[in-house]
Amino acid sequence: MxxxxxxxxxxxxxxxxxxxxxxxxxxxxxxxxxxxxxxxxxxxxxxxxxxxxxxxxxxxxxxxxxxxxxxxxxxxxxxxxxxxxxxxxxxxxxxxxxxxxxxxxxxxxxxSKYISISEDILKLCHPDELILQNSTYESINSILNEVPENFSESIGEVTETVLNKVLADKNIPIDRLTQDERLSIVDILNQKGIFMLKGAVSEVAKQLHCSEPSIYRYLSILNKDKNN
Structure with missing residues (x-):
């Protein structure tokens, strides 16, 4: 059906x-x-x-x-x-x-082309300095930093996008993560649905610099805590 x-x-x-x-x-x-x-x-x-x-x-x-x-x-x-x-x-x-x-x-x-055209039209009646100071458009970088959705072609790209955002929020280098921090990151990734993707465990393990059994162990711990 x-x-x-x-x-x-x-x-x-x-x-x-x-x-x-x-x-x-x-x-x-x-x-x-x-x-x-x-x-x-x-x-x-x-x-x-x-x-x-x-x-x-x-x-x-x-x-x-x-x-x-x-x-x-x-x-x-x-x-x-x-x-x-x-x-x-x-x-x-x-x-x-x-x-x-x-x-x-x-x-x-x-x-993007329409934004570019509208800015070109504004330049016909305002000096560039005024446009820069009073632009109605946010900077592209600012928008990209807050964008909720990224379009990816592979599991690796999806996992990396979400993981990089989580690590940036925590402001911790991957090679200095403790076990509790890895557990916390896996919990966040799980809540975001990353592990619904086939192969996500392997990708997360690779990017967190740990083994696949470790990721499965973290997920098992989280499931036990949830059930309790």
């Missing part, structure tokens, strides 16, 4: 991609396999992804936290392409008859 429901959206991806134009990326995620979740995509050049790419960090977090249960969509949030272009993104949650999430239909808009 789930596959039948999602199949109806495949043509919609193609249709919206042609109607909205090349600056709009349309993506269909099948959540049966979060590691290779993209089953249809139009204008993939916008984020640099293709069919078979994994679910994003925000998608994983949405499922892990159950955010979709009280909402049918999430609109107009910032995403970042693989080339660090800021995208305006929206996601519709596709649910089955039991209101469980089975897929996501996402639209990512690259408005």
């Amino acid at each position: 789930d596959k039948t429901i999602l199949k109806q959206y495949t043509k919609l991806v193609e249709f919206l991609g042609k109607v909205l134009g090349p600056d709009y990326e349309i993506v269909l995620h099948d959540l049966t396999d979060k590691t290779y979740s993209i089953v249809a995509i139009a204008n993939g050049h916008v984020s640099g992804r293709s069919v078979g790419a994994p679910l994003t960090n925000l998608g994983l977090k949405t499922i892990a936290m159950g955010s979709y249960k009280n909402s049918d969509y999430l609109i107009n949030y910032n995403g970042a392409s693989r080339t660090n272009r800021v995208l305006r993104s929206s996601t519709m949650f596709i649910k089955d008859n039991n209101e469980e999430i089975i897929g996501m239909l996402c639209i990512n808009f690259d408005d």
Whole structure:
């Protein structure tokens, strides 16, 4: 049944991609396999992804936290392409008859050329100094630092994106992490849904400079604490 429901959206991806134009990326995620979740995509050049790419960090977090249960969509949030272009993104949650999430239909808009054009128009009537002092646009770096979603082509990229953010927040070098700090990081990654991806344990172990059995041990400890 789930596959039948999602199949109806495949043509919609193609249709919206042609109607909205090349600056709009349309993506269909099948959540049966979060590691290779993209089953249809139009204008993939916008984020640099293709069919078979994994679910994003925000998608994983949405499922892990159950955010979709009280909402049918999430609109107009910032995403970042693989080339660090800021995208305006929206996601519709596709649910089955039991209101469980089975897929996501996402639209990512690259408005960089329009921002550039608007700034060029402003320059016609204002000096550059005034534009720099009173610009209505935040700096790209500032937006990228706060962006909630990063579009990745592989499990390694998704894991690295989330892990780097966690380590930056803790301000601790990887080679100086204690066991308790590693346990805390694994807990955060687990809450963000990273371990729903096949191969995530191996990637996290590699990036935290520890063994896979250590990651499994941390997850076992966290599960016991949760059950208690």
